[in-house]
Amino acid sequence: MTDEHPADTDILALAQDFREALRHSVYLVRRLDADGELTAAQISMLKMLMDTGSASGGSAAPGVRVGEIARNLGVKVPSATEQIIKLERAGLARREPDPDDSRAVRVRISEAGYAAVEAANDRRNAVMAGILASLSDADRTALAAALPVIGKINATLQA
Amino acid sequence: MTDEHPADTDILALAQDFREALRHSVYLVRRLDADGELTAAQISMLKMLMDTGSASGGSAAPGVRVGEIARNLGVKVPSATEQIIKLERAGLARREPDPDDSRAVRVRISEAGYAAVEAANDRRNAVMAGILASLSDADRTALAAALPVIGKINATLQA
DNA sequence: CAGTCATAGTTAGGTAGCCTAACAGTTAGG
DNA sequence: CCTAACTGTTAGGCTACCTAACTATGACTG
Structure with missing residues (x-):
C-alpha cells in the first residue's frame, strides 16, 4: 500500500479481476437477450x-x-x-450504391430499424435498471465512476 | 444532484451506459483470444x-x-x-461416475487442464495488464472500486 | 414390490456469429 | 492500357449456444 508506484503485480491482479468480471458479464449480457427480439450483434450494428x-x-x-x-x-x-444482409432482409437496414465509388456500398438504418433498436434497448435497459436499483447508492456511484475508464480500455482496441 | 433518492431516470441512464460498456467489452474479450489456445468458454469452464x-x-x-x-x-x-466432451477429448478434464448417484457424472479438471488454463490466463492477464498500465492511478483505482459492484450484478444471475 | 413420476445426462438437429480463402468488380498509377 | 490495390460478396468451416427427444436411474406411493 505504500509503494512509490503501482507494482506490476498489482496491475496484474487488477487485470485478472477485471477479466474475471468481464467473463461473468458475458453471461449477464446473454440473459438480457431473450424473446424474438434483435440479437446483441444486431443491436450493436444498428x-x-x-x-x-x-x-x-x-x-x-x-x-x-x-x-x-x-x-x-x-x-x-x-x-x-x-x-x-440479415438486417436488410428483416427490413431494418438498406444498402445503397455509393455515388462516389462504385465499389463501395452505403448502409443505412431504416425507420423500422430505428424503432426496433429503440424498443430492444429500452427493454434491456429496464431489466438492467431493475438490477441496479437493488444496489446501494455507493455501489452505483462506484460503477458510474468506472464506466469512463472501461470506455478508455475499450477504445484501446480501435488503435 | 440534490434528489432525495436516485431518480429512476438516473438509474436508467446508468443502466444504458453500463450496457454500452459491456457491449463494447465483448469485442475486447474477443481480442484477447487468439492463437490455438483455449477458447474463452473452455477457460470459463475449467x-x-x-x-x-x-x-x-x-x-x-x-x-x-x-x-x-x-x-x-x-x-x-x-x-x-x-x-x-471436448475438454475430455483434449485431455483437460475427466468424467467419472458419481458413487452416490448412478445417474450423475462427476467432472474434474486434469493436471493438463490445470496447466492449460494457467497458461492461457497468464497470457491474457499480461495483455490486459499492458492496457491497464497505460491508465492513470486514479483510473485504475476507480476500476478496482467498481469490480466488486460488477461482481454483485453478475451474481444476480445465479438467483 | 410394482408403477409412476422426477431427475441426470446424452444425443440429434438447428441457429447465430465469427473466421479464412477465393472471387468479381472498380479505381488508380506506371 | 494493364497491372496492382481496394471493396465487397460468396463459399465453406468452426464454436457455442439452444430445444426436443431419449435413456437410465432414483424415489415415492399405493
Missing part, C-alpha cells in the same frame, strides 16, 4: 449505424461503408456483410 | 472446475456435476455436456 451514419460530420454521402462497419464493430468484412 | 470442484466445502465426492456446471456457467445442460 446502434453503430445510428451513431456513425448520421453523425456530426454531416459528410457527403449518407450511410456507412461495409469496411467501416466491420472496423467499428471489431469484426472482419465478411462477417459484417453477413449481418447487413 | 476455471469453474478449479474453483468449485476442490473448493472449501471439501464435500464427499470430488468433481462437479454436469447440472451444476451448467447452472454455474449460465448455460443449459446439453451445452455443458458438449463442452465437457
Whole structure:
C-alpha cells in the first residue's frame, strides 16, 4: 500500500479481476437477450449505424461503408456483410450504391430499424435498471465512476 | 444532484451506459483470444472446475456435476455436456461416475487442464495488464472500486 | 414390490456469429 | 492500357449456444 508506484503485480491482479468480471458479464449480457427480439450483434450494428451514419460530420454521402462497419464493430468484412444482409432482409437496414465509388456500398438504418433498436434497448435497459436499483447508492456511484475508464480500455482496441 | 433518492431516470441512464460498456467489452474479450489456445468458454469452464470442484466445502465426492456446471456457467445442460466432451477429448478434464448417484457424472479438471488454463490466463492477464498500465492511478483505482459492484450484478444471475 | 413420476445426462438437429480463402468488380498509377 | 490495390460478396468451416427427444436411474406411493 505504500509503494512509490503501482507494482506490476498489482496491475496484474487488477487485470485478472477485471477479466474475471468481464467473463461473468458475458453471461449477464446473454440473459438480457431473450424473446424474438434483435440479437446483441444486431443491436450493436444498428446502434453503430445510428451513431456513425448520421453523425456530426454531416459528410457527403449518407450511410456507412461495409469496411467501416466491420472496423467499428471489431469484426472482419465478411462477417459484417453477413449481418447487413440479415438486417436488410428483416427490413431494418438498406444498402445503397455509393455515388462516389462504385465499389463501395452505403448502409443505412431504416425507420423500422430505428424503432426496433429503440424498443430492444429500452427493454434491456429496464431489466438492467431493475438490477441496479437493488444496489446501494455507493455501489452505483462506484460503477458510474468506472464506466469512463472501461470506455478508455475499450477504445484501446480501435488503435 | 440534490434528489432525495436516485431518480429512476438516473438509474436508467446508468443502466444504458453500463450496457454500452459491456457491449463494447465483448469485442475486447474477443481480442484477447487468439492463437490455438483455449477458447474463452473452455477457460470459463475449467476455471469453474478449479474453483468449485476442490473448493472449501471439501464435500464427499470430488468433481462437479454436469447440472451444476451448467447452472454455474449460465448455460443449459446439453451445452455443458458438449463442452465437457471436448475438454475430455483434449485431455483437460475427466468424467467419472458419481458413487452416490448412478445417474450423475462427476467432472474434474486434469493436471493438463490445470496447466492449460494457467497458461492461457497468464497470457491474457499480461495483455490486459499492458492496457491497464497505460491508465492513470486514479483510473485504475476507480476500476478496482467498481469490480466488486460488477461482481454483485453478475451474481444476480445465479438467483 | 410394482408403477409412476422426477431427475441426470446424452444425443440429434438447428441457429447465430465469427473466421479464412477465393472471387468479381472498380479505381488508380506506371 | 494493364497491372496492382481496394471493396465487397460468396463459399465453406468452426464454436457455442439452444430445444426436443431419449435413456437410465432414483424415489415415492399405493
